[in-house]
Amino acid sequence: MRTEEDLRDALEHLADQAAHPGDVRAHLQSRDTRRSRGAVVIIGTAIATAIAAVAAAVVPHVISGGESSPATQDNRNTAWSPWVDLNLPKHIQAVGQRLTANSQDYELNETVQLTWTEYCQLQLHRNGDFDPSTIPADSPEINLGRQKARVVTSTKTKPFLQVPPRFRDRLIATTQKTLAWQPMDGVWALLSCESQRKLGTKQLPKIDGPVDPNLKLAVSLATPFSPPTRSLRSPVKLGELPKGVAPRELEYRPLEKGLPGSGENFRILLSDGNPATGYVLPVLKPSKFPKSRAWDAGPGDDLSITYDTSKGWNQMTSISAEPAAIIHGMNAYFTQGKTTKSKTDSSMASLPGPMNTLRLESQGVAVVITSYATKPSKESLRRIAETMQLAKNPKDPGTWFDAATAIP
Helix, strand or coil: CCCHHHHHHHHHHHCCCCCCHHHHHHHHCCCCCCHHHHHHHHCCCCCCCCCCCCCCCCCCCCCCCCCCCCCCCCCCCHHHCCCCECCCCCCEEEEEEEECCCEEEEEEEECCCCCCCEEEEEEEEEECCECHHHCCCCCCEEEECCEEEEEEEEECCCCCCCCCCCCCCCCCCCEEEEEEEEEECCEEEEEEEEEECCEECCCCEECCCCEEECHHHHHHHHCCCECCCCCCEECEECCCCCCCCEEEEEEEECCCCCCCCCCCEEEEEEECCCCCCCCCCCCCECCECCCCCCCCCCCCCCEEEEEECCHHHHCCHHHCCCCCEEECCEEEEEECCCCCCCCCCCCCCCCCCCCCEEEEEECCEEEEEEECCCCCCHHHHHHHHHHCEECCCCCCHHHCEEHHHHCC
């Protein structure tokens, strides 16, 4: 069983690795399941998520495949807007959000985890990104209020809902139940939930029980989905970028109460569209690569920009390093974009690299800009930093920029 001391040790280890909550969980859960998470809960580190709901309006049906008149066109980048309002109950929160041009992925957890954990994966796909003909013909229908969904049964070895790389958790039930439906015009949704079987008692729990699909929970979460009225908030507004490089993916992981050292984390991955250049997983042994980690860039990404308010924000400040410049009132450091080798997992490491990272650090916030170019340019990194705008209140997402206008 994991202990609270284990969690603290992991956080201390990750503090010099631009830690964010995904890093900690990925490390602690490297063997597979939510069991270690449940064990941490047993000892009193209940995990919750504080994610701000903001009221900036999104034009309804902006993702419809039909033509629209100039008067009704939305000029915002709708890839960076929520395509539906989830309207989650108080005991469930989105602890992770991943947005790309054609899909949006959400990790949903209990707000206050009890002895036995519940966990869901939600995927939204634009028309064309999901093929409805893959839904087995014998999949039964189920009512979701005004809509109907199909219930797809699959297995752990051949899952219907494919969890994207670098997500912290996986669906692990031997049998899986996935809802498939269209909550909005032009959008397909896939939702699968799991719960640990409640064995023993709260006083004497058995936390090694199997994990089962939880179709009832999935239905209760899916039923209140509605057209979008909220925005994704971004702590940065981008300025000048290298020629040909554009945002490919956004990731937001909010402060998780009960997880020591966590904070508000936002990341932008950018690419020129050429998978032959940019980021590659580091080679540790001949012909062997480390497993994908929650904080890795994607293969072929050319640039990453991370906004971090977690415990590890002060990598350079903590060693009293001399800043190369002052940018936006923050100390700026050029450094190597590397992580140190884990004491417990030899795959959790990367080799030393060039001076490809510009870190801005000040009063609980780090803005980390990393280039994956063969010959990274300090001038380019500095120009990216100098031309971006930063949110005035780093720990209040309600005051951040609307990502649909801040991210080109």
